[in-house]
Amino acid sequence: MQTKRTIFPNKALPYLLLAPQLAITSVFFFWPAGQAIWQSFLREDAFGFKTTFVGLANYTALLSDPNYMSSLQVTAVFSVCVAVLSLGVALALAVAVDRLIRGASAYTTLLLWPYAVAPAIAGVLWWFLFNPTIGILPYMMEMVGYDWDHSLNSTDAMILVIIAASWKQISYNFIFFLAGLQSIPMSLKEAAAIDGAGPFKRFFTITLPLLSPTSFFLMVVNVVYAMFDTFGIIHATTEGGPAQSTNILVYKVYSDGFIGLNLGSSAAQSVILMAIVIVLTFIQFRYVERRVAY
Amino acid sequence: MASLVAAATLAGTSTFAFAATEITWWHAMGGELGAKLEGVANAYNASQSDYKIVPVYKGSYAETLTAAIAAFRAGQQPHIVQVFEVGTGTMMAAKGAVYPVYQLMKDAGEDFDPKAFLPSVVGYYTDTEGNMLSMPFNSSTPVMYYNKNVFTKAGLDPNTPPKTWEDVEAFSKKIMESGAAKCGFTTGWVSWVQTENFSAWHNQQIGTLENGFGGLKTELTFNNPLVAKHWGNLKTWQDAGIFQYGGKGGGNDAPPKFYSQECAMYMNSSASRAGVLANAKDFEVGISMLPHYADVKPQNSIIGGATLWVLQGKADAEYKGVADFFSYLSSPEVQAQWHQDTGYLPITQAAYELSKQQGFYEKNPGADVSIKQITLNAPTANSKGLRFGSYVQIRDIIDEEFQQVLSGAKTADVALNDLVKRGNALLREFEAANAN
Numbered sequence: 001m002q003t004k005r006t007i008f009p010n011k012a013l014p015y016l017l018l019a020p021q022l023a024i025t026s027v028f029f030f031w032p033a034g035q036a037i038w039q040s041f042l043r044e045d046a047f048g049f050k051t052t053f054v055g056l057a058n059y060t061a062l063l064s065d066p067n068y069m070s071s072l073q074v075t076a077v078f079s080v081c082v083a084v085l086s087l088g089v090a091l092a093l094a095v096a097v098d099r100l101i102r103g104a105s106a107y108t109t110l111l112l113w114p115y116a117v118a119p120a121i122a123g124v125l126w127w128f129l130f131n132p133t134i135g136i137l138p139y140m141m142e143m144v145g146y147d148w149d150h151s152l153n154s155t156d157a158m159i160l161v162i163i164a165a166s167w168k169q170i171s172y173n174f175i176f177f178l179a180g181l182q183s184i185p186m187s188l189k190e191a192a193a194i195d196g197a198g199p200f201k202r203f204f205t206i207t208l209p210l211l212s213p214t215s216f217f218l219m220v221v222n223v224v225y226a227m228f229d230t231f232g233i234i235h236a237t238t239e240g241g242p243a244q245s246t247n248i249l250v251y252k253v254y255s256d257g258f259i260g261l262n263l264g265s266s267a268a269q270s271v272i273l274m275a276i277v278i279v280l281t282f283i284q285f286r287y288v289e290r291r292v293a294y
Numbered sequence: 295m296a297s298l299v300a301a302a303t304l305a306g307t308s309t310f311a312f313a314a315t316e317i318t319w320w321h322a323m324g325g326e327l328g329a330k331l332e333g334v335a336n337a338y339n340a341s342q343s344d345y346k347i348v349p350v351y352k353g354s355y356a357e358t359l360t361a362a363i364a365a366f367r368a369g370q371q372p373h374i375v376q377v378f379e380v381g382t383g384t385m386m387a388a389k390g391a392v393y394p395v396y397q398l399m400k401d402a403g404e405d406f407d408p409k410a411f412l413p414s415v416v417g418y419y420t421d422t423e424g425n426m427l428s429m430p431f432n433s434s435t436p437v438m439y440y441n442k443n444v445f446t447k448a449g450l451d452p453n454t455p456p457k458t459w460e461d462v463e464a465f466s467k468k469i470m471e472s473g474a475a476k477c478g479f480t481t482g483w484v485s486w487v488q489t490e491n492f493s494a495w496h497n498q499q500i501g502t503l504e505n506g507f508g509g510l511k512t513e514l515t516f517n518n519p520l521v522a523k524h525w526g527n528l529k530t531w532q533d534a535g536i537f538q539y540g541g542k543g544g545g546n547d548a549p550p551k552f553y554s555q556e557c558a559m560y561m562n563s564s565a566s567r568a569g570v571l572a573n574a575k576d577f578e579v580g581i582s583m584l585p586h587y588a589d590v591k592p593q594n595s596i597i598g599g600a601t602l603w604v605l606q607g608k609a610d611a612e613y614k615g616v617a618d619f620f621s622y623l624s625s626p627e628v629q630a631q632w633h634q635d636t637g638y639l640p641i642t643q644a645a646y647e648l649s650k651q652q653g654f655y656e657k658n659p660g661a662d663v664s665i666k667q668i669t670l671n672a673p674t675a676n677s678k679g680l681r682f683g684s685y686v687q688i689r690d691i692i693d694e695e696f697q698q699v700l701s702g703a704k705t706a707d708v709a710l711n712d713l714v715k716r717g718n719a720l721l722r723e724f725e726a727a728n729a730n
Contacts, residue, residue, distance in 0.1 A: 044727065045387065045388070045727045046363050046388065047366055047367065047388040047390070048367050049391070050727065050728070052726075052727075132547075133547050133550060133551070134550075151539065151541050151542070151547070151697075152539065152700050152701045153701060154701070239542075241693070241694065241697065242542070242694070242701065243695070243697045243698050244694060255690075258360055259356055259360060259686065259687070259690075260684065260686065261360065261384070262684075262723065
């Protein structure tokens with residue numbers, strides 16, 4: 001592996017070039033993150049009159065709270081399902097479009113549309129489709145004997161938010177997969193075909209490995225998406241219910257902090273969430289990226 | 295005029311120096327109620343030229359409260375904020391943020407007599423010394439609406455609504471068997487109607503220390519046999535199709551079930567009256583008191599809705615305007631009109647008397663059920679209301695545990711024990727954050 005070191009003859013220039021980025025990162029990340037860490041050690045009343053330093057009390061309270069533990073679990077299930085579903089479907093669609101000779105651009109455009117939809121709108125849209133009282137899907141499911149009710153049934157609610165969150169992300173994944181597929185040289189696949197490899201063999205031994213940089217990038221993006229960007233979808237569909245069964249961590253930060261006004265606990269949750277994402281990203285780059293061939 | 299100019303300059307408002315002093319009023323009334331509220335503000339603005347009330351819609355009650363707190367922390371608070379009754383504990387604990395209404399009226403030299411207000415309303419918003427802290431505005435209490443046409447179709451007397459829960463069950467069965475409607479009843483606000491008001495109506499304690507009126511060291515006591523029986527029954531009735539769940543919080547899915555004549559009975563705030571009558575296009579609506587269990591004598595229901603809180607940190611001249619507006623707001627004419635337009639309770643005796651004189655109740659049968667129900671008996675320690683810290687979150691817990699009962703994940707007993715345990719943890723947290 002080649003070294004990535006570059007030598008700058010001018011000592012000040014690299015720092016100068018980095019300065020704007022560092023300034024932005026400090027103002028918009030380090031400063032608020034530092035505040036969150038500080039606030040997570042405090043107990044404050046809603047109006048901010050009385051502030052007491054309570055050390056790790058907010059953390060110990062969280063870690064002994066079964067609701068927080070279940071929120072962790074819910075987040076894990078949700079993130080993995082969204083990532084797997086949206087990556088899987090996007091890849092299938094990309095492969096299908098890649099094989100098309102005519103009309104590929106029309107399909108691409110159509111498949112991209114959902115990405116332009118705001119998360120809250122996507123949430124409302126699926127909420128309407130699945131609404132037990134007025135929705136069309138529960139009506140159809142009732143005909144085959146399934147009584148859909150995401151306002152009471154935790155599994156139904158989880159399925160709803162996973163579908164709504166994945167639906168939006170499929171477009172994004174699709175366009176990257178398609179670009180990745182189209183950059184794979186035709187000659188490789190043709191050579192394999194001449195050697196007698198069938199379409200499945202060609203896909204798993206040539207296409208998929210060559211897509212690994214794209215897949216890795218998308219995996220990181222999708223996990224971050226599922227953990228943070230799905231806030232609007234949760235808010236518009238289930239609001240974390242029923243009985244907190246779709247209350248993912250980022251939504252819990254909001255509901256405890258902004259609705260419940262428990263600022264200390266909310267800050268502690270943000271810090272834990274930040275730590276989880278740092279660890280996840282580290283693992284991804286440390287262990288998964290090694291398997292990626294660029 | 296000189297003082298006005300000074301006031302406007304002092305406040306640093308961007309208004310033209312000779313214009314009226316602006317007073318911001320954050321509220322949570324959307325839709326039809328919002329339009330009525332704007333009407334009240336406009337009428338006041340037209341009645342004098344010194345002050346201008348500017349109402350601003352801030353979303354749901356919870357959102358309005360949160361917005362006001364965030365604004366206060368940022369020094370951008372409105373003069374007046376509408377806070378729902380379960381936010382009372384939070385506001386009362388915020389001593390430095392709130393300008394108590396009794397103090398405001400005294401400082402501004404306005405006539406103000408707390409005894410003019412209905413006792414069941416005023417008790418909610420006074421401190422232990424009997425000082426009124428916020429201005430009652432829109433207080434309501436849950437009642438039962440029922441579909442008279444469906445009752446007739448099912449062979450029931452449309453003028454005899456069910457009195458007891460046993461009746462509700464029997465009537466529902468009859469309605470469903472006769473095919474007059476698909477479901478017996480639905481409800482908005484499971485927390486407020488089927489838990490808190492249910493408790494008060496049956497004279498059951500909601501929490502210790504007089505339901506939290508006595509201080510911060512209070513504990514919830516929802517896990518009593520009667521509430522457990524009721525929640526258990528609701529689950530049984532849901533399984534039988536007699537009861538349909540309308541969702542958490544306000545229960546947004548409940549009203550359509552009643553409007554579309556799917557459910558024959560519907561329990562919700564008396565302030566839903568305008569909406570119910572507007573949406574009941576093909577049928578006649580009856581209004582009656584909440585049902586009670588046959589072996590219990592009903593006590594009195596408790597209020598919901600909101601009051602107006604004044605926030606600290608504005609110029610004296612502006613507070614004079616707030617006080618002047620409050621005097622206008624509590625005048626019998628304004629209150630009676632508001633009550634008649636919306637279905638909220640007439641909050642003063644005078645407004646109630648005026649409505650009677652005007653013959654409003656003869657023309658609108660059922661409009662007085664709410665006030666009769668809330669004043670049915672003198673309130674006991676169990677039925678004068680409730681005041682707990684973090685109660686907005688506790689309401690969420692009530693919803694969550696009730697959902698667990700309906701989905702069959704927990705029995706009513708287990709759910710109520712968990713509810714009390716989780717709620718008490720929040721109360722302790724609130725106590726620690728607000729102890730002196």
